[in-house]
Amino acid sequence: MTTKWFKAAGIRAIKTAAQTAIGVIGATTVMNEVDWYVVGGTVLLATITSFLTSLAGLPEVASSQEADRK
Template sequence: MTSKWFKAAGIRAIKTAAQTAIGVIGATTVFNEVDWYVVGGTVLLATITSFLTSLAGLPEVTSNENSMD
């Protein structure tokens, strides 16, 4: 994994975290007040999932740079 991979995976994970936070905050405000523990846990899980998904490959990084050698 290269620094380019970490940068691309990090950007993707941050975008995923923001999208998840918006969705969870929006959904919880419809039903009752925002439970920040639920928001934080869900965002953390989505961020970890994004990084793990990035291990399979990132289109932003060429196949030579994307190998785990």
């Protein structure tokens, strides 16, 4: 794993965390009260899942590595 991979995986994880937070906050607001423990736990789980999914490969890192070889 390289610095490029960590940067790309981090960006993906941050985007996933933000999208998850928006969804969970929106869903819990409908129920009249935002449970911040549920929001935090769900965002953390989504972020970890994003990093684990990135272990399978990141297209932006693979394409930049191929360009570096040429």
